[in-house]
Amino acid sequence: MTSVLIVDDQPLHRLGLRILLESVPETQVAGEAGTGSEAVRRTAELRPDVVLMDIRMPGMDGIEATRQIVASGNRSRVLVLTTFDLDEYAHAALRAGASGFLLKDARPEELLGGIRAVAAGDAIIAPGLTRRLLDAYAGQLPRTAPDGRSPDDAKVRLLTDREREILIAIATGWTNPEIAERLHLSESTVKTHVGRVLAKIGARDRIQAVIYAYDIGLASPNPRLP
Template structure:
């Protein structure tokens, strides 16, 4: 392994599953498994000791589950990105982990290529959701049950550095689930230009990835306010 390898911590209460994940990741030259943990408490200690780039986190574990561990990592300011790996395709797990600060969500039925790709994406500062759940995230954010009143948005805060008109436009596109490539094509600009704008948006909103930029926009009614 070189010093440029992506450092990964595996967190799951099943030793055989951790072993299987480690075996899969050992086939990728750019990824190094630097440690393992069997519950959330151990994960917090290992993150502090090992400083991984990505934490592959199970949800249901003894002592401290993956949701609480993700909240604690986010609150601590740890730089590691959390990739949730779970057997359960449940909306409550999905939304609780995203709200806790996770940057990715995959089902354990994902193939080795999907897992490695997700780790690479998160290590690069981006976010990723399993294809099976992306649509549900957007549906949950922008539709409300007919028999329930729409929750009031938080006031749009005055940002220390306001978004530019172009950044407003790109944030609105992120909310609809468009990729950088989609945005570049629609705006007739290069992907690198879009990536720069997205990075500026994340910095100004003080969020770590595009998923949480979308959550921020939804919670504050920002896109509606700008539209």
Template sequence: MSKLKIFLADDQSLVRSGFRMLIDAEDDMQVVGEATNGMGALSALSNEPADVVLMDIRMPEMDGVEATRRIVEAGLPTKVLVLTTFDLDEYVFAALKAGASGFMLKDARPDDLLSAIRSVADGEAVVAPSATRRLLEQVVSKLPEDPGKTDERLEVLTDREREVLVEIAKGATNSEIASTLFMAEGTVKTHVGRLLSKLDARDRVGLVLIAFETGLVD
């Protein structure tokens, strides 16, 4: 089995060293490159894309938000997992909007970070639970002023799809959604795929943002 290729973008050498030691100790992944800023990461990944890049937010020359945006706009196959020291600073929401597949805190448990890397590489999206509150604070200001008005984006969804979207917004996994809504996990995956298509969302993070922006979840 080929190993997942992981790229590190962080301006602190000690942080990169710690992540490299953790990742290279795993049988299914390895660090294939490093950069001290977004410009270096973009240049390296353009020449040889990795499966996942661990992207710091605050870096010199080009920050993680701009680097994420350019990676997505360039159509590179590399998934972006944003890392931040804070629960949610002002740049993380922008990074998610730019196309990041999720974000984790730098003080996350090693097992949680490794699990997040694997999930992102597998096409899932990851949002650190402890950062959810501040993410919602960012979204609340963008919610419709009239809570009784249905956003037109939701009109294309069936009642069941709305129920699944609500659970996704709560951070539930497919297996948890299956248990809560009494359906097979395969059926949940089908609903998730339809939601991504109907709402033109890149991944589950996009679905979460839409759920809050449309007022489906408050």
């Protein structure tokens, strides 16, 4: 059973999400919040497995709420929901520590699958959003990390050629099945490589790996695998 805190400033949206989550036996609605500050407080009180977080809310927005929830050390993981016209918030939300990013027009099964994945410790980004987001905002992303490291970062040098290839593929927005197909590997082999890449670069999940690859300049708006 996965417990979920629904955070949205629109009561009708919260009701719709509650009805969906309560329609399946594997999810349980732990509670609701209508503002970012309430989300932080309710997360601390209820300690849900997943916080389903809206971004645009009065007062504290979902980005700051996510940042505070993650910084608190709470085990709850944040899955952000937004609309297509809010792509500019995605990078900030992921940097704040969100474990996933889905669009509000996602099909019910996609949302439920995203909740399960995030609760299990995986990361999820709306299909196609990684590529679209990074193409649109790559010019705003630093070509070096905040501490001035170059693309020849020490962590990158720990990667084998294949692992470096996998990291670039992750940054491109490819899923494991897509990586397997395009690099002619089995999905189990890809999963193993992804796990090793995350461990070597110190990334919690593939979302952090995407940000890391762009931060150090390993990936670009139109990356090419070596």
